[in-house]
Amino acid sequence: MTQAPHIIARSRVWSIPGGVHPEQHKAESNQSAIEPVPLPSELWLPLSMHIGSPAIPVVKVGDTVCKGDLIARSQSGISASIHAPTSGRVVAIEDHVYAHESGFKQPAICIESDGLDIWRQQKPWHNWREQSVEDIVARIHDGGITGMGGASFPTDVKYRNKHAPIHTLLVNAAECEPYITADDRLIRERAEDILHGAAICRHLLGARTILIGIEDNKPEAISAFEVAAKRLGLDITLAVVPTKYPSGGEKQLIQLTTGLEVPKGGLPSDIGLVCQNVGTLYQIYRTVVFDEPLISRVTTITGQAIERPGNYEALIGTSIETLLNHAGAHLKKADRVIMGGPMMGFALPDITAPLVKATNCLLAPTKKEIPPPIIDNPCIRCGMCEQACPAGLLPQQLHWASKNRLLDEAELHSIDDCIECGACAYVCPSRIPLVQYFRYAKGEIKQERADQLASDRARVRFENRQARLDREKAEKEQRRKARAEAAAKALAEKQAKEGSNEEPKEDPIKAALERAAAKRDAKNTTTETQNPEQLKDIAEKAKAKFEKATQRLLDAEKEGSEMVPALRKAAGKLEEKYHSAEKAYQAAMKEQENVSP
Amino acid sequence: MLTAIITLFILAAIFGALLGFASIKFKPEGNPIIEDINNILPQTQCGQCGHPGCRPYAQAIADGEPINKCPPGGEATIQALADLLDVEPLPLDAEHGEEKGKQVAIIREAECIGCTKCIQACPVDAILGAAKQMHTVIESECTGCDLCVEPCPVDCIDIVPVQTTIRQWHKSKPLTLPEIIATDRPTQRINEEEHAA
């Protein structure tokens, strides 16, 4: 780097309404250096660990991959690619435990490590300024980079969809959640890389300013930034904000550092800002300059149930259980394992889930440290939640609306603007799980909107179909009339002649129709009914149906219908069903006899 | 006395004229309530209510039919209709079926003989296919109305419940105190809730 004149400025700081001051608990994990985690034997990479469409696998089971190889390609639109975090063999592509509150499994690729950790061929761009903006954005996209602060939004989108000219790159180094120190340690140890990443982003955005928003509880990180900026000769502006939760929320940090608000329903880019977490900037640097896709991340592992709390650099896809054990977790002591911080994180239903791109913290607190929730009192409308809300909402009104499922009322009180930071629930003297109420109401609203759209579509389709049927009927009628007229004419002309009138052939399909209703019931044979009475009933029905079907088949054969093969097949199936139903009934009878001698 | 009577008559005449004028001048076009009712109905067009589609049932409700004949809409629809029409919500009429949650039809394509019967039966044109060609359901358009099952000669259509995806999943409503107390007792309802949670 050339020694250019540089300025490290301190910028004015505005304030946000509300906010809370939970205990920091940062000292437990920010004392030791970031420690790499040994290579695990197996890595599970969920195909959808980002916001947007899931990635599509480009490998098959049995393929060998090198470290950094693309294993699942992003779809078009908002999506992110996934890369092999180490070299090895693809051993499975199937549903696997996923870090989500629902506990649902998600499709994932499993890579068995060969222990060699061999990189694919890399094309470093040490002089990235020579590359075009498009190429750099494409590399960020291909690198599968998503926001590392917790939301996991594909990063390249921010550089492609610019609504307004961007004047400032806002670096989010606030890290306001208690316990989490991943960004803090990353800044202390790799501030130069982060600023390098910031320089790349500023270049991509054509922005003037790099504004760093950081809480005043991280003095070491602040000086690390200053030293790094001096060494790089980079102009930065530091906005040191007072420690208050949730100052690190994107919208809140923007308000704190610029005094501006992201308009309702808008994006930071609408007011000329792009906000980027320090972890993301670091990854952008590694990806753009060294051609390393996003395959590892720094995660804080902390809580009193952890023997060696600290920050660990682990490969994406490592089992969370492995990580916890590496950090010396006493899982029996832990009341729960939280992914994310204690304010916005969620308790993992299954700790064998893999580490994902968004995992910035794994918190294993003891019961004493974070007690289990207690029964909530009724709301006394004390208004403390309103004083704490950073978005200017009225949480107690939202609570009433959500509790009684008054979705219109909730929308009237702008529930969509709730950032789910949990400040309201933190101060609530009644200990009402407010955030859960709001997430419930938001989910219901989303569901209701989707249902309404679907039902509107169904109505339109129904009405269009109705119109079409009416039209066809009218046309048919017209044709019939025309034919009748023509026939009458012909009849008049050739009165002497007589034509044989064939009897209308019976429609074999119609013949098959009649037993369809009965058939539907036959499905029940495979369901859970165990009562011999029911089984008998089912067997009898199946028999009747089979006989009926046989009859239809014979009829169809007699007529020489083209449907014979299909009907034969169906009859065969029904016979099978009948036999199996009969068998099940017999078995049940026998069992019953055995049970009650 | 006489003055009072005359005054009252005059007043009655004036107000009567006003009301008469208003009833002509502000006469509503058509019957908008039918549209409102139709908007609430789930548009499955399943006919379980005994009417050929949702709109006819909306018409029937406007004409005074009970509001509890729509199994796909279930309690939520009944509640919404009750709110709209300002009547007491009734429990779902079991005669017309049970509330089952969202469903979708799936054709076991290997078994389909291409008869087009189901295509003709589908009220929302959500089945694709041609004669002697395999048919398939456009799942995003299927209302799960069940009407295609009956006509299928080879019984290759299944109605399956729609699976909640991870993106649709959301937190359930927190239990309130009476419900939490009730969990001390092993009742049916709470056990169900636990399963749901």
Add this chain to the structure above:
Amino acid sequence: MISITSPHTVGQNSVSKVMFTLVAALVPGYACLIYIFGWGYLVNALIAVTVAVALEALILVLRKRPVGFFLKDGSIIVTALLLACALPPIVPWWLVAIGSGIAVIFAKHLFGGLGQNPFNPAMVAYALLLVSLPVLMTSRWANVDVLPSFADALTISFGHLDKGLDAFTGATPLDHYKLNIGRLTADNVLQDPIYGAFAAKGWMQINLAFLVGGLVLLALRIITWHIPVSLLASILVMSVLFGSDGDAFVPTSLHLFSGSTMLAAFFIATDPVTAATSNKGKLVYGAGIGLLIYIIRTWGNYPDATAFAVLLMNFSAPLIDHYTRPRVYGHSKAVKGFKNDG
């Protein structure tokens, strides 16, 4: 059974902490009341709390709610104490008991219990007693100079109402001033022994004591400043506007430091359940109560007006809420009214 959800860490606040802090903050006011008007206040408080707690427990049982869980929150004690310090000191026990009953049964539980009542229970009870038993409710302050002992107070409460007491001051200072200013000049009225140097004798100290308790609540962030400040400011403005003529209207000092002004401002109007919710709403709500207190005191028939003013504003709280929502982050303006049109 309770699902685990974010935030996992929660503050150490609780409803019972809030309620018992309120009880503690009432102590200086009570001490002052007892010091000045005798043990009757303590007797009333004990009766009110006992009856209220017993009735609350009974109703919780009838409503099939966990008794211990809800009694623990202490809200009923606050209600009972607020009622007892609003009542005159020398009243029969059954009056206090009826008041408690009205507060617990009609004003609280018939609406669904804690957090659901639209009207301040203590004030509902007070207002009902006031309109039903006006004589007992307005003329039972003992003469400041003749204080009954604790034993006497008990005897008075349970049967022998007038025992050992010859003199009642029939009226509170506010009432006295209003009654007499028609025929006397301000200076003449203030000659009466019930007035002190600045405001009324005794009442001044009582109000100061409640003010101290209120400031403690403010410091502990149990209440916000909005309601007390706007309430007092509106009384101040009204009394300065009209009361500059001391020969026609009650002076400002009496308005602010006599009667139940401070109790109302810090303890009664701030009852969160029945107040407006947003900061802006609280300002409107407090100002409304102040205004009504002044209007009823000056032109109404009742000597003090807290109960009616508070109840009337309780009525208006939902309406105020609809029009005073705060501006939400990112919105150009606040959503007002009942419909969301943007």
